Amino acid sequence: MPSPEAVIDLLAALAYGELSAFDRLADDARMAPTLAGRAEMSSMAAIEFGHYQRLADRLVVLGAEPTEAMAPFVAALETYHSLTEPSTWLEGVVKAYVGDGMAADFYREVAALVDDETGDLIRDVLTEADRAEFAVREVRAAIADQPAVAGRLALWARRLVGEAISQTQHVLADRESLMLLLVEGTGDLTGVAALLGRITDRHTERMETLGLSG
Amino acid sequence: MPSPEAVIDLLAALAYGELSAFDRLADDARMAPTLAGRAEMSSMAAIEFGHYQRLADRLVVLGAEPTEAMAPFVAALETYHSLTEPSTWLEGVVKAYVGDGMAADFYREVAALVDDETGDLIRDVLTEADRAEFAVREVRAAIADQPAVAGRLALWARRLVGEAISQTQHVLADRESLMLLLVEGTGDLTGVAALLGRITDRHTERMETLGLSG
Numbered sequence: 001m002p003s004p005e006a007v008i009d010l011l012a013a014l015a016y017g018e019l020s021a022f023d024r025l026a027d028d029a030r031m032a033p034t035l036a037g038r039a040e041m042s043s044m045a046a047i048e049f050g051h052y053q054r055l056a057d058r059l060v061v062l063g064a065e066p067t068e069a070m071a072p073f074v075a076a077l078e079t080y081h082s083l084t085e086p087s088t089w090l091e092g093v094v095k096a097y098v099g100d101g102m103a104a105d106f107y108r109e110v111a112a113l114v115d116d117e118t119g120d121l122i123r124d125v126l127t128e129a130d131r132a133e134f135a136v137r138e139v140r141a142a143i144a145d146q147p148a149v150a151g152r153l154a155l156w157a158r159r160l161v162g163e164a165i166s167q168t169q170h171v172l173a174d175r176e177s178l179m180l181l182l183v184e185g186t187g188d189l190t191g192v193a194a195l196l197g198r199i200t201d202r203h204t205e206r207m208e209t210l211g212l213s214g
Numbered sequence: 215m216p217s218p219e220a221v222i223d224l225l226a227a228l229a230y231g232e233l234s235a236f237d238r239l240a241d242d243a244r245m246a247p248t249l250a251g252r253a254e255m256s257s258m259a260a261i262e263f264g265h266y267q268r269l270a271d272r273l274v275v276l277g278a279e280p281t282e283a284m285a286p287f288v289a290a291l292e293t294y295h296s297l298t299e300p301s302t303w304l305e306g307v308v309k310a311y312v313g314d315g316m317a318a319d320f321y322r323e324v325a326a327l328v329d330d331e332t333g334d335l336i337r338d339v340l341t342e343a344d345r346a347e348f349a350v351r352e353v354r355a356a357i358a359d360q361p362a363v364a365g366r367l368a369l370w371a372r373r374l375v376g377e378a379i380s381q382t383q384h385v386l387a388d389r390e391s392l393m394l395l396l397v398e399g400t401g402d403l404t405g406v407a408a409l410l411g412r413i414t415d416r417h418t419e420r421m422e423t424l425g426l427s428g
Contacts, residue, residue: 019252019253019256022240022256022259022260023240023243023244023256026236026237026240026241026259027240027241029237030237034281035281035284035285035288036281038233039233039266039270039280039281042233042236042237042263042266043263043267045236045240045259045260045263046236046259046260046263046264046267049256049257049259049260050260052253052256053257053260056253066253067248067249067250067253070249071249074249
């Protein structure tokens with residue numbers, strides 16, 4: 001079983017992830033070409049805030065002060081977002097689906113390594129619901145209209161993945177509790193490699209869903 | 215009884231008001247000096263989005279397409295927000311309490327002039343909950359720390375009110391259905407004047423609550 005510190009770190013990292021996802025989705029919603037698109041991305045933002053709230057409440061139950069617990073993860077998340085600031089509506093859509101989707105897969109894998117109650121909460125706040133459908137509709141319509149868009153968005157997705165991996169490594173190097181959770185939870189480094197393989201597979205599926213797999 | 219068009223216009227204006235309030239609160243939350251303040255203002259934004267959703271759902275029940283119904287009100291709301299963009303955290307806090315509070319009072323008055331079901335929905339989505347407490351805490355602490363802040367924020371509040379009135383006039387001049395609802399609902403222009411008097415009184419109370427009435 002992971003240490004209580006590891007569980008708090010995990011929930012806090014995820015909580016700050018949700019709070020910053022709220023912030024970024026709300027920001028990116030402004031680039032929507034239609035009021036309907038704007039409402040749809042704003043709705044995703046509001047849902048993320050609800051998830052943040054549940055995670056923050058859980059941190060309180062575990063005796064942690066949410067803002068203190070989240071503090072160690074602010075820099076990595078903000079760096080990720082500032083290095084992957086979408087400059088177009090479609091980049092925002094791809095980020096919301098591919099970037100957030102990959103983060104969700106990572107947390108879902110880690111959820112299997114902790115106690116059931118924590119694991120259930122994590123799986124619960126990571127439901128992506130209609131996000132795929134939304135992204136597919138927006139991206140496929142754009143590609144149909146202008147095929148060159150596909151190549152640019154594929155490169156963009158690669159950048160998202162690169163920055164996400166880089167910041168995750170920073171966090172793990174910095175938080176021993178999380179690194180231990182990952183290594184001990186999966187058994188050993190082979191287990192970690194298998195976990196990363198599964199995440200990569202699901203990322204590839206997402207890219208295919210969007211029509212961006214080249 | 216007001217015309218169906220007036221009810222749809224009213225709900226649509228309010229719905230776009232909520233959607234843009236979501237957007238602006240999420241934006242202003244970034245200026246928070248603490249993570250706790252940011253989470254608190256983000257929470258207000260998420261609540262506004264929930265209200266937007268309920269109003270949009272109601273528009274659908276009434277046979278209207280929400281984005282079409284909201285379209286006539288986009289310009290006035292966006293103008294209001296662009297002319298009252300907070301440049302500091304405290305300006306954002308005052309706007310969220312004083313500006314949004316005044317708009318809420320206006321809608322609450324109008325809610326008395328429509329059918330019960332519409333009126334109940336409007337009153338329901340306008341609960342300000344903890345916003346007063348939050349604003350009082352932030353503003354009073356700032357004034358205690360630096361008394362000159364009070365004068366600047368009082369001027370800011372006056373600007374918010376001026377722009378809100380100006381944009382409301384534009385909307386009413388543009389939407390005959392809403393103007394009729396207001397004049398016929400209150401009886402006559404004396405009734406409108408009394409309504410505006412009540413809104414002004416409540417605004418004055420808010421300014422006193424914040425310690426900005428000196």
